[in-house]
Amino acid sequence: MKKLFINKEQKYITHQIKYKMKKINLFVLIVAVLLPSIVSAQKNEDSEQINESRRRYYYNYSRWSIGVNGGASALWGDFSTFSEDKTYLSPIGGLQVTLQVNPYIGFSAEGSIGKNRISATGDNAAEYLNPNGYHSPTATDANTNTNFLKYNDLYADVEVYQGRVGLDLNLNNIFAGNKGDKLRKVSVILSPSYYLQYYRPTVYKKSDNARYSNRDLHYENTSGVGGEIAARFRASRIVDFQVKGGGVYGFNEKFDGVAGDNSNNIMAYVQAGVIFKLNGKTKRDNLIYAATPKYVPMVEMVEAKRVVESKEPKVIERVIHDTVYVDRYVDKKTDKEAIKIIGILPYVSFERGKSELNEVKYKQELDAIVESLEDNPSINIDIFGWADHTGSESINIELTAERAKVLRDYLVERGIDANRIKQVEGKGKDSQLSGDAAYSAKARRAEVIID
Numbered sequence: 001m002k003k004l005f006i007n008k009e010q011k012y013i014t015h016q017i018k019y020k021m022k023k024i025n026l027f028v029l030i031v032a033v034l035l036p037s038i039v040s041a042q043k044n045e046d047s048e049q050i051n052e053s054r055r056r057y058y059y060n061y062s063r064w065s066i067g068v069n070g071g072a073s074a075l076w077g078d079f080s081t082f083s084e085d086k087t088y089l090s091p092i093g094g095l096q097v098t099l100q101v102n103p104y105i106g107f108s109a110e111g112s113i114g115k116n117r118i119s120a121t122g123d124n125a126a127e128y129l130n131p132n133g134y135h136s137p138t139a140t141d142a143n144t145n146t147n148f149l150k151y152n153d154l155y156a157d158v159e160v161y162q163g164r165v166g167l168d169l170n171l172n173n174i175f176a177g178n179k180g181d182k183l184r185k186v187s188v189i190l191s192p193s194y195y196l197q198y199y200r201p202t203v204y205k206k207s208d209n210a211r212y213s214n215r216d217l218h219y220e221n222t223s224g225v226g227g228e229i230a231a232r233f234r235a236s237r238i239v240d241f242q243v244k245g246g247g248v249y250g251f252n253e254k255f256d257g258v259a260g261d262n263s264n265n266i267m268a269y270v271q272a273g274v275i276f277k278l279n280g281k282t283k284r285d286n287l288i289y290a291a292t293p294k295y296v297p298m299v300e301m302v303e304a305k306r307v308v309e310s311k312e313p314k315v316i317e318r319v320i321h322d323t324v325y326v327d328r329y330v331d332k333k334t335d336k337e338a339i340k341i342i343g344i345l346p347y348v349s350f351e352r353g354k355s356e357l358n359e360v361k362y363k364q365e366l367d368a369i370v371e372s373l374e375d376n377p378s379i380n381i382d383i384f385g386w387a388d389h390t391g392s393e394s395i396n397i398e399l400t401a402e403r404a405k406v407l408r409d410y411l412v413e414r415g416i417d418a419n420r421i422k423q424v425e426g427k428g429k430d431s432q433l434s435g436d437a438a439y440s441a442k443a444r445r446a447e448v449i450i451d
Contacts, residue, residue, distance in 0.1 A: 064278040065098040065286065067242060071271030075116040077256035077264075078135070079156050083119030085206075090116040092160065092269050098168065100288055106168035108191060114160040114269075118256055119206075120151035127151050131214045133203065133259040149205065154212055156257035159200040160267070162248075166191035166227065170288050187232045187288040195224035195248045197267075201257035217254040224250035224267075232275065234289050240275035279435070345369050347447040348407065352388065355402040357410055357446075369448050370414045381448050382423040383408050386430045388443035393428055400446075401426030407446040 070093035074081040081090055092114030100106040120127075128136040128148040136148050171188045198221050203213040228246025235241055250265045277286050346365040348357060359366065373379060385403030387396035401424075408424045433443050 063100055063286075065096075065100070065240070065275050066278065067096040067098070067240075067273050067275035069094055069096055069110075069112075069242070069244070069271040069273030071269060073114050073116060073160070073267060073269040075118055075158060075160075075256065076266045077118075078124065078258040079118035079151065079154075079256045080121045081116060081118050082121065083155070084122050084125050084152060085119070088117035088119070088155075090114065090118075092271070094162075094271075096273070096275075098275070100168075100286055103173040103288070104170050106170070106189075106288070108164075108166045108168050110164040110166075112160070112162045112164070114162070116158040116160060117155055118158060119155040125150065125152035129154060129203070129212075129258060131212060133213045133215060133217050133254070133257060135258060149212060153206055154203050155206055156201050156203045158202075158256060161198040161200075162267075163196040164193045166193035173288070184289045185234050187234075189230045189232065189288065190227065191230070191246075192227040193225075193246070193248075195226060195250065197222050197224050197248070197250050197252065197255075199252055199255040201255060203257040213257060217257055217259055219252055219254045222250055222252040224248040232288065234286075238277055240277065240286070242273045242275050243271070244273075245270045345372060345448045345450070347442070347445040349441040350403055350444045350446070352390065352444060353399070355385075355399060355406050357406045359410070366410065366414075370411065370416065373411070373416050373420070373448075377417075377420075379450055380420050380422050381450055382425070383411075383421060383446065383448055384423075385426045385446045386443060387428055388440070389429050389433075389438040396428040397426050399426065400428055403444075403446040407448070411448075 070091070073090045073092040075090070081088060092112055094110050094112030096108060096110040098106055098108045128139055128150055130136045130141065130148050131146075138148075140147050169190045169192075171190055172184060172186075198219070200216075200218050202211065202216070204210065205212050226246060226248035228244050230242055230244030233241045246269055248267045250267065252265055253259065255265045346368050348362040348365050350356070350358075373381070383404045385400035385405075385407075387400045387403075391399070404424045404426055408418075408421055411421070412418050430438070430443055433440075437443065
């Protein structure tokens with residue numbers, strides 16, 4: 001009887017263990033199924049925050065540039081730019097338009113016009129050219145006994161019309177790493193490019209500069225591949241200086257005035273130029289100088305800068321929205337905590353003609369403001385509302401006052417002491433903004449100003 005009881009108890013315990021194991025296995029299975037979704041959702045949320053931060057960062061910088069370049073070129077083929085008797089000057093100039101997409105990549109388009117004067121080098125000086133533009137193995141025409149001139153007695157003027165489309169790779173930001181908000185003075189850009197070329201060569205006699213070839217060798221548009229490398233020097237928000245060199249391998253058999261003998265050509269050029277950055281007054285600078293930003297959430301606690309002996313102050317640096325730096329330290333004279341804030345808190349924007357606060361869209365900015373004020377309870381603030389340059393002044397004053405009040409009410413609701421808010425005022429139109437910025441989301445904002 002005792003043995004039977006023990007067996008039943010063992011079976012019961014075994015059954016309970018199996019039951020609990022089934023529950024554990026079911027829980028593990030559910031976690032295994034849901035965990036990737038949870039992680040993916042978190043990644044998507046983080047990705048959205050990063051993308052939003054990236055878009056706002058890019059908005060502050062100029063995108064388009066237009067420039068003028070001029071320099072010299074060299075063309076190699078049956079004739080060569082550097083002839084046996086002297087070196088010919090071969091000018092080339094053009095207009096360049098650039099779009100900087102992000103700190104790493106941009107696109108450029110350029111149209112150029114040049115003129116090469118080319119003649120023979122020592123390797124081909126004794127070869128003959130007939131007036132039809134073809135290389136001749138003999139010195140005379142077998143049918144007419146006409147004497148042909150040697151390459152060394154001739155030169156060709158070659159007009160060059162060239163278009164270029166390039167992918168601009170910002171080598172500084174690709175290889176030099178993150179430099180924070182510190183602007184670079186020089187940026188190096190590599191541009192693999194596709195070229196369209198059109199040549200108009202004409203051959204002349206060196207003796208009297210009379211035309212030698214009796215037909216035009218104008219050729220259809222041909223393509224080429226190559227690229228250039230440029231160094232851009234930041235002079236101001238609006239102006240850059242540039243020096244660059246490039247090379248093109250083209251496919252044209254008549255480019256040098258000799259028909260059908262050499263089907264390929266090489267063109268090299270060096271140029272200097274001035275680049276004008278569009279919207280330079282209203283935006284921070286071109287992205288190629290902005291270094292590589294870290295796309296982090298709007299509020300991030302950065303590691304303690306230093307913690308040393310008690311004789312030295314303990315400093316904690318906090319970065320908010322890439323614009324605010326809060327140093328909290330112990331003043332050695334008063335032995336009390338003190339703070340120092342550099343920069344401005346992020347703002348929130350409104351739809352045109354409205355004062356409803358979009359708490360979802362501007363969650364990161366609002367959290368940044370609240371956290372900064374919570375961490376620094378001795379700071380007093382002012383709240384100002386602004387409007388874009390549409391609507392009458394009387395309407396905008398009322399509208400911007402409501403925007404400021406909405407932001408004040410939100411901060412108080414989040415636990416910020418109302419006594420710390422000294423002014424809540426509508427400012428109307430922001431007269432410091434102009435152009436597109438005067439009608440942008442930035443113009444329709446409410447902001448917190450440290451008192």
